[in-house]
Structures are given as structure tokens and as C-alpha cells.
Amino acid sequence: xxxxxxxxxxxxxxxxxxxxxxxxxxxxxxxxxxxxxxxxxxxxxxxxxxxxxxxxxxxxxxxxxxxxxxxxxxxxxxxxxxxxxxxxxxxxxxxxxxxxxxxxxxxxxxxxxxxxxxxxxxxxxxxxxxxxxxxxxxxxxxxxxxxxxxxxxxxxxxxxxxxxxxxxxxxxxxxxxxxxxxxxxxxxxxxxxxxxxxxxxxxxxxxxxxxxxxxxxxxxxxxxxxxxxxxxxxxxxxxxxxxx
Ligand code: IPE
Ligand code: IPE
Ligand code: MG
Numbered sequence: 001x002x003x004x005x006x007x008x009x010x011x012x013x014x015x016x017x018x019x020x021x022x023x024x025x026x027x028x029x030x031x032x033x034x035x036x037x038x039x040x041x042x043x044x045x046x047x048x049x050x051x052x053x054x055x056x057x058x059x060x061x062x063x064x065x066x067x068x069x070x071x072x073x074x075x076x077x078x079x080x081x082x083x084x085x086x087x088x089x090x091x092x093x094x095x096x097x098x099x100x101x102x103x104x105x106x107x108x109x110x111x112x113x114x115x116x117x118x119x120x121x122x123x124x125x126x127x128x129x130x131x132x133x134x135x136x137x138x139x140x141x142x143x144x145x146x147x148x149x150x151x152x153x154x155x156x157x158x159x160x161x162x163x164x165x166x167x168x169x170x171x172x173x174x175x176x177x178x179x180x181x182x183x184x185x186x187x188x189x190x191x192x193x194x195x196x197x198x199x200x201x202x203x204x205x206x207x208x209x210x211x212x213x214x215x216x217x218x219x220x221x222x223x224x225x226x227x228x229x230x231x232x233x234x235x236x237x238x239x240x241x242x243x244x
Contacts, residue, residue: 005230011047012056012182012205014197015040017189017213030074035215037078041086046219048093048127050226054179055129058197062102062136076110079133083117094126100172101135128176135172137199144170173201181205184229186222188214206232 015036022032040057047055060075067075079099090097099114106114114133147170151157157166173180182198182205190211194202208225210217233240 003231006183006206006232006234008050008052008183008226008229010054010056010176010179010182010184011052011226012058012185012198012202013043014058014185014187014195015214016187016191016195018215020189021213021215029071032213032215033071033074033078034081037082039215039217040082041089042219043217043222044095044127044129045089045093046222048095050223052127054176055127056100056132056173056182056198057130058132058135058195060101060133060135061196062134062139063196076107079110079117079131080113083113087117087120090121090129091124094124095121096124096126096128097121098128098130098175099133100130101133102139103134105134128179130176132197136196137194138196140171141167141200167200171200173198184208184225186210186225188212188217204234204236206234 018032018036019029020032021035022029025031044055059078064075065072083097097117097120099118103111103114114131144167148157148162148166152159152162168174168180171180181201181203184207185198185202185205186208187193188210190209192209198205206229208229210221210225212221
């Protein structure tokens with residue numbers, strides 16, 4: 001019996017392994033971040049070709065501030081470099097940029113450049129390229145709880161009106177509507193953990209892990225992961241007709 005392929009609307013990637021990639025080549029860790037940045041362009045265009053609607057890339061976590069000062073400074077400057085280099089390509093491909101995270105805590109130059117990237121691409125209607133930057137999922141859930149509590153306190157919401165949708169609607173992914181939860185989450189570099197990424201949103205995401213470091217992860221690799229995803233049996237807790 002021919003089964004329909006799973007639709008892939010929202011792909012999320014934990015881009016891990018830049019530092020080790022560079023150290024293996026006897027280069028400083030930031031060399032890996034630079035190569036990782038260049039790979040973002042390649043994988044964005046590949047995701048666009050696949051008809052993906054939202055591509056969420058984990059670029060900096062709320063825990064990454066604990067890294068050496070120089071590395072943090074380099075990572076904070078990467079958006080400046082990235083948009084300087086790739087904005088024409090993003091515009092040409094109708095890509096809409098979103099940055100999801102605690103943006104108020106970014107250095108001013110970084111804040112300005114990410115805001116500018118969002119406003120410059122706001123009218124684009126193609127792939128949404130969503131960077132998680134200074135993002136942490138537990139913090140995001142705490143913020144949602146605070147916002148919802150405020151509504152209750154102000155008498156705008158009853159406690160028993162709080163549903164799963166109320167929580168979802170107060171997360172940073174709410175703006176993606178029907179595509180807010182990733183269908184597939186890929187992590188590179190061989191680590192098999194979530195590292196505080198989209199904890200609520202991945203309740204029913206398919207998970208996949210690549211041994212390759214992020215700078216080595218190619219369009220072919222992506223296509224293979226997507227093909228594998230398309231044939232998986234997503235049950236969402238139900239029993240499939242063919243298994244009953
Ligand atoms: C991912 O690569 C990029 C960020 C977390 C900013 P890493 O910098 O974590 O590289 P590894 O995991 O140490 O190799
Ligand atoms: C997760 O990678 C964060 C990003 C890819 C931005 P980390 O390298 O920070 O995660 P851990 O420390 O290995 O869990
Ligand atoms: Mg890492």
C-alpha cells in the first residue's frame with residue numbers, strides 16, 4: 001500500500017561541532033564558527049529548494065555566554081558578518097529573516113543588525129529563516145508563564161481558560177502559526193541531546209542526529225535526512241490503520 005510522504009514544513013537544526021571542527025584542523029575555535037556561518041547560506045538555499053516553510057537554526061544559547069570572552073565576542077559579531085555578506089542572496093531568494101531570543105541583551109551593534117535584517121526582509125514571502133540567538137527554552141517558558149500570569153492578574157484571562165494553546169501562543173514561535181512546532185529536528189556533531197532548545201515545541205518532532213560537524217554538513221546530507229524523515233511513521237500517540 002503506497003503511503004503518503006510526511007510533509008516537512010518546519011525544520012530545526014542544532015548547528016553543533018564548529019569548535020571541534022576547527023581544533024581538528026589546528027585552528028582556533030572561531031575559525032569553525034566562520035565556516036559554520038558560511039554553511040548557513042548553503043543549507044538555507046538547500047532548505048528553500050526542498051519547499052520547507054520555516055528553517056530554525058540554533059546559533060547561540062542563553063548558556064553560551066559562559067564561553068571565553070573572545071569567543072562570545074566573535075559569536076556576537078557573526079550576525080553583522082552574516083547579513084553583510086548574504087543579505088543580497090537572501091533578498092534574491094525571497095527569504096524572510098526572523099531572530100528569536102532575548103534580543104534586548106545583545107550588544108548594540110548586534111541588536112541593530114538583526115533588527116535591520118528583519119525589517120529589510122519583512123515583505124519577503126518565501127522561506128522563513130529563523131535564528132535562535134540568545135535563546136533558551138526554559139527561559140522562554142518562564143517568560144510565557146509570567147505573561148500569562150499577568151493576564152490573569154489583570155482579569156483578562158480565567159485560570160481554567162489556560163490551555164496548551166495559551167502556552168504555545170506565548171512562545172517565540174507563536175508567529176509561525178500552523179508551522180510553530182518543528183516536524184524534524186536535526187543535531188550535528190554526534191551529540192544526542194537537546195541543550196535547552198524548543199522543549200515545548202518538539203513534543204512530537206522527529207529527531208535525527210548526524211555524526212558530521214556543522215561546517216561539514218552538506219546539502220546531500222540534508223536531502224538524505226529529509227528523505228528518511230518523509231518515510232517515518234508519525235503516530236502522534238494513535239494507532240495506524242495498517243497496524244490495527
Ligand atoms: C556550535 O558549535 C556553535 C555554537 C554553540 C555557538 P560549538 O561551538 O558548540 O562547537 P563544539 O561543540 O564545541 O565543537
Ligand atoms: C547548543 O550547542 C547550542 C547551539 C548550537 C547554539 P552547545 O555546544 O552549546 O551545547 P552543549 O553544551 O554541547 O550541550
Ligand atoms: Mg557544541
